[in-house]
Amino acid sequence: MTKYEWHTIKISQMRQQDDSYLMSIEVNGVIKEAVTNDDPREYKNVKLYLSNPWQPVAPVALRSLKIKTGFYYMKFFVSCRLYTLNTT
Secondary structure, rough: OOOEEEEEEEEEEEEOOOOOOOEEEEEOOOEEEEEEEEOOOOOOOOOOOOOOOOOOOOOOOEEEEEEEOOOOOEEEEEEEEEEEEOOO
């Protein structure tokens, strides 16, 4: 991703016609990774971390974070906009 620009990141897991689920990662409208999940599971009280205590904070800004769950055809959907900052 280029510096000093907003990027759209989407992570989703969608139900397919064969009842499997396709998990995909999309960056700026381009699918970067897609895998079939034949064993989707349901979790309660899930926590979302944007960082961890073991690594330095990423030089990015985050906005428009959206999380949707529980739709018939969709297990989950996470969408946000990242602004990449200068790393020097």
